Amino acid sequence: xxxxxxxxxxxxxxxxxxxxxxxxxxxxxxxxxxxxxxxxxxxxxxxxxxxxxxxxxxxxxxxxxxxxxxxxxxxxxxxxxxxxxxxxxxxxxxxxxxxxxxxxxxxxxxxxxxxxxxxxxxxxxxxxxxxxxxxxxxxxxxxxxxxxxxxxxxxxxxxxxxxxxxxxxxxxxxxxxxxxxxxxxxxxxxxxxxxxxxxxxxxxxxxxxxxxxxxxxxxxxxxxxxxxxxxxxxxxxxxxxxxxxxxxxxxxxxxxxxxxxxxxxxxxxxxxxxxxxxxxxxxxxxxxxxxxx
Amino acid sequence: xxxxxxxxxxxxxxxxxxxxxxxxxxxxxxxxxxxxxxxxxxxxxxxxxxxxxxxxxxxxxxxxxxxxxxxxxxxxxxxxxxxxxxxxxxxxxxxxxxxxxxxxxxxxxxxxxxxxxxxxxxxxxxxxxxxxxxxxxxxxxxxxxxxxxxxxxxxxxxxxxxxxxxxxxxxxxxxxxxxxxxxxxxxxxxxxxxxxxxxxxxxxxxxxxxxxxxxxxxxxxxxxxxxxxxxxxxxxxxxxxxxxxxxxxxxxxxxxxxxxxxxxxxxxxxxxxxxxxxxxxxxxxxxxxxxxx
Numbered sequence: 001x002x003x004x005x006x007x008x009x010x011x012x013x014x015x016x017x018x019x020x021x022x023x024x025x026x027x028x029x030x031x032x033x034x035x036x037x038x039x040x041x042x043x044x045x046x047x048x049x050x051x052x053x054x055x056x057x058x059x060x061x062x063x064x065x066x067x068x069x070x071x072x073x074x075x076x077x078x079x080x081x082x083x084x085x086x087x088x089x090x091x092x093x094x095x096x097x098x099x100x101x102x103x104x105x106x107x108x109x110x111x112x113x114x115x116x117x118x119x120x121x122x123x124x125x126x127x128x129x130x131x132x133x134x135x136x137x138x139x140x141x142x143x144x145x146x147x148x149x150x151x152x153x154x155x156x157x158x159x160x161x162x163x164x165x166x167x168x169x170x171x172x173x174x175x176x177x178x179x180x181x182x183x184x185x186x187x188x189x190x191x192x193x194x195x196x197x198x199x200x201x202x203x204x205x206x207x208x209x210x211x212x213x214x215x216x217x218x219x220x221x222x223x224x225x226x227x228x229x230x231x232x233x234x235x236x237x238x239x240x241x242x243x244x245x246x247x248x249x250x251x252x253x254x255x256x257x258x259x260x261x262x263x264x265x266x267x268x269x270x271x272x273x274x275x276x277x278x279x280x281x282x283x284x285x286x287x288x289x290x291x292x293x
Numbered sequence: 294x295x296x297x298x299x300x301x302x303x304x305x306x307x308x309x310x311x312x313x314x315x316x317x318x319x320x321x322x323x324x325x326x327x328x329x330x331x332x333x334x335x336x337x338x339x340x341x342x343x344x345x346x347x348x349x350x351x352x353x354x355x356x357x358x359x360x361x362x363x364x365x366x367x368x369x370x371x372x373x374x375x376x377x378x379x380x381x382x383x384x385x386x387x388x389x390x391x392x393x394x395x396x397x398x399x400x401x402x403x404x405x406x407x408x409x410x411x412x413x414x415x416x417x418x419x420x421x422x423x424x425x426x427x428x429x430x431x432x433x434x435x436x437x438x439x440x441x442x443x444x445x446x447x448x449x450x451x452x453x454x455x456x457x458x459x460x461x462x463x464x465x466x467x468x469x470x471x472x473x474x475x476x477x478x479x480x481x482x483x484x485x486x487x488x489x490x491x492x493x494x495x496x497x498x499x500x501x502x503x504x505x506x507x508x509x510x511x512x513x514x515x516x517x518x519x520x521x522x523x524x525x526x527x528x529x530x531x532x533x534x535x536x537x538x539x540x541x542x543x544x545x546x547x548x549x550x551x552x553x554x555x556x557x558x559x560x561x562x563x564x565x566x567x568x569x570x571x572x573x574x575x576x577x578x579x580x581x582x583x584x585x586x
Contacts (some may be wrong), residue, residue, distance in 0.1 A: 012366060014537050017443035020336050101491075124506050136505050161501050163493065172491040176484050176498055181506035183480040187554050190476075191469050194541075198394075198465040200456065205469055208454050213417050214473035218507035248487075257490035258582060261476065264557045 004028050005151060010053050010076050010083070010095070012039035015123065016066035018131040019156050025134075026155035028058060031056045049244070054100035062149055064094045069243065070103035077107055088117025092148045096137070098122045100175070100247040101168035102254070110165050112266070120170035121153065121160070124234065126178055134158040136210055138177070140169035140243035172222045175251045178244040179262045185220035185241070186232035186265040189286035191219070192226050203227050225283035232280065239278040297321050298354035298444060303346055303369050303376070303391070305332035308416065309359035311424040312389070312449050314339055316357070319426075319448035350376040355442055358386045360474065362536065363396035370400055381409030385441045389430070391415045391471070393540040394461035395547070401460050410438040411465035414453070417470055418531065419421045427451040431470070433462035468544045471537040472555045477511035478534070479558040482579035484512070485519050489583060496520050518576035525573065532571040534562045 010022045017039060022097040024046040031048045033056040034040055040049040050056035053076055057063050060257045063083060068132045069171040074188035077084045087093070093116060095104060104120045108144040111118055119141035129135050139146060140193055142165055146153075153160040180182060191214075195205040206223045209215065226234070252259040272278070302313045302325040310332060315341040317323040323415040324341045327333055333342040343349035346369055350356050360366055361510045366388060370377050378468060380386070386409060388397060397413045404411055412434035422428050428445055430453040432439060439446075439455060446453040485508075488498040499516045502508065517528070538559035543554040563579045565571070 040556060055565055056405070108340045128504070136501070140503070149353070155393060159501070161497065163497060163501070169493065172488075172493055173498065173501070175491070176488045177505070177507045179487060179511060180480055180484050180502065180509070183476065183483075183554065184507070184509060187473055187476040187480070190552050190554050191473050194472060194545055194548075194550050194552055195465075195469050197548040198468070198544065200303070200462065200465055202468070203464065204454065208429070208452070208466070209473065211421070211471070213510050214470045214477070215478060216473070216512075217506050219473060219509075221506075251491065254489055255487075256492040257487050259487055260482050260557045260561065261480050268553065292343075293527055 006059070007031070007064045007152065008050075008056040008060035009066070010034070010056065010063065011066035012036070013042060013066065013068065014127055016128050017043055017125070018127060018203065019063070019066060019135070022133045023152050027150065028151060028155070029210050030201045051084050051167065053080055053083050054081055054086045058086045059088070060091060062094055062152060063087065063155060064096065064152060066096045067219050068097065070099035073099050073107065074099060074104055077111060078236045078284070081258070084111065085115065087111070087116045088261050092117045092119055092145050092147045094119045094152060096121050096123050098174050098244060098247065100179070100250060101171040102250070104168040104171050106231060117142065118167040119145050119149050120167040122170055122174035124158070124290065130156070138163050138173035141163040141167050171249075171284045172251065179248045179259065181218060181250065182241050182245045182269070183265045184216045185222050185282055186268050187282070187284050188216070188219040188223045192223060193289035194285050222283040225273060225281060226286035229287070229289060230281065231284040234279065234281045236282050236283055237279050238269060238282045241282050242273050242278070245269055267272070274293065298441065299352065300324070300445065301356040301360070302340070302347040303327070303356065304359035305329070305336060306359065306421055308362065308423050310336055311420060312359060312416070312428070313357070315553055316445050316448045319444065320530070321444060322502055324353070326436070343572065345378050347379045351379045351517035352381070353383045353384060355385050355387055355445060356380065356583070357389065357445060359378065359389045361390065363392035366390060366392050366400065367397055371403060377404065377407065378514065380404070380407060382384035385410045385412055385438050387412045387414060387442045387445060389414050389416050391467050391537060391540065393468070393543060395543070396463040397407055397461040397464050397522065408426060411460040412438050412442050413460040415444070415463055415467035417467070423449070431456050431463045433457040434460050465544065466539050472541045473536045474511060474554065475534050475541065475562070476554045477509045477557045478515050478575055479561050479578050480520060481509070481512040481516045482561075482576070482582050485516060485550045485579050486582040498549075515576040518574060519579035523574065524577040524580060527572065527574045529575050530564050530572050531575045531577055534575050535566050535571070
């Protein structure tokens, strides 16, 4: 493998597209597939479209996968037309989606007999940082496999710590990240809902408490959207945390660790989903707690 | 009243002592009382000791109260030897303790007929910032009363926003602050406990997640103590959040606002109290969630 691996890219969604473009702009040859032809058209200036996932993956040194769910990962790898059939020994599958450790371990179990290695590197940082190559990527895998995908990590991330040798450790790290994010967003909503109910000026609450002991990244960021009630300006949809708090619960259950706050926050995201708010910005959790508003 | 009001100070605990000293150093004459003679001795270079709360309060323009609980506030004002008997019209009682809105409203109801005004200005920031005059104070009261205590606020706080005209609004603001702080500390404990249980390096988790979307002041601050398991190095005792999450619950109940995360976090603090951890640093909530450790 050269310092410029050939890259197959599966999944050009809100995060996947800017990440693939950042990779291509760093000098790597990227061939992509997405179930949406429009997504392929949108990046066609820098990235070659393939007719299928198998066509994209055939002969690639690295297959980068940025899908939405564990079920989609399974389908891409092992479903009808899955790339598992065309991967060559010593190629590396780089999974950047947040799918939980169990999905990664299942992929490893089925790919290892083919000589294919897996690197698990879920991301944090949002669409804007994806476009500038400033993501946080939580990387796990054996050293040779991590070395093989290093040019991609360098292109996409400003920080890509190796957090474990076992694929799945990256997901575990991301699970902890999402526990904090999901609880902090819900706490911001709860705090501002209580401020309202007590007759305080929630914009002043957000401004004054945004810098002291009560501060969090999410209170600053999502809190501002809560104050503005800008729930249709969707930066990150509620259903992402419906999924991710589910992964937190599943991971915690697997190791028999109680996580009462994450569990409580999950109920709020589920309530929002049931109330038809799935596609609203996740800051809508504030509105969920103000049923009178 | 001059720009240098004479100040009576009641309560020289961990926060009260440095706050009183900061006030005295700003040029105000401070006469203090505390139930502990040792606390009075410790500040005797800058502050005159009184033999009783009434002796301290007699003739003072401002009576600054920094006790621990609403019951102590009630006792100082209206108990045997309470200062309510010696306060003169146009004097101002400045309550800086976190006692909840109900205790303040009760004090107002009983002091107003005497012509005594109340300013409610609970603080956030900890002992170190108390010593340097860098606290956040959340101030409420009628404008003339706030003006009367302004020299004290200027001495003690780097930020002292007026958050309402009604005494009690400062407490409501502080309640929102404590909701966020109490939930964020517990979330930090839960995140690091889950990291441990999943076999991750919790020091790396703390370092990597301390700057991104998962960051909070409390994850940075208390998270560091959790990683070090420095629960006997008490910066802020667990029982403070036992009290304050109780005040959050009471305030939320009064306005019929659900606060599921605060309620869940409160159970963890109560569990710690029952487990004999009352006087440990509040970062011990991490240990509470690792019953196996």
